[in-house]
Amino acid sequence: MCNLIPVSKTVGANRIVPTISIPYPLGDPQTSKEDQWKLRYHRTKVALEALATDIEEPTVFHV
Template sequence: MAKEIERSGLPITIMCNLTNIAKTVGSNRIVPTFSVPYPLGNPQASPEEEWAMRKHRVEVAVDALQTPITEQTVFAVKK
């Protein structure tokens, strides 16, 4: 799905847990998420920590859209 959106010329960041799969199916801008059932949540963390994690990773995804790349790239996130 991400690939077809990008094929139409729109830059797209895919946020997902299995970054290797995203690479294999041909996504170009990839940001790792925290887990499968709650990609941007963490029930073990405090609400503040969870919010900081979510906001940080979304920021990385936004920045990725503004980053020129020449190959498939998995953008680094803080733990």
């Protein structure tokens, strides 16, 4: 999980799940706690699915 996709590709990450921002990768303090929980739950689910996915080249998983 990262917020700087080009950097992740450059260093050779094979599975990339985009996050939101540098200071708040899995949250947005401008939203309610319920919305933050939903956001975190969804992004974490995508990340776990990315780990279970067979890939042959670096892949960015869309959220």
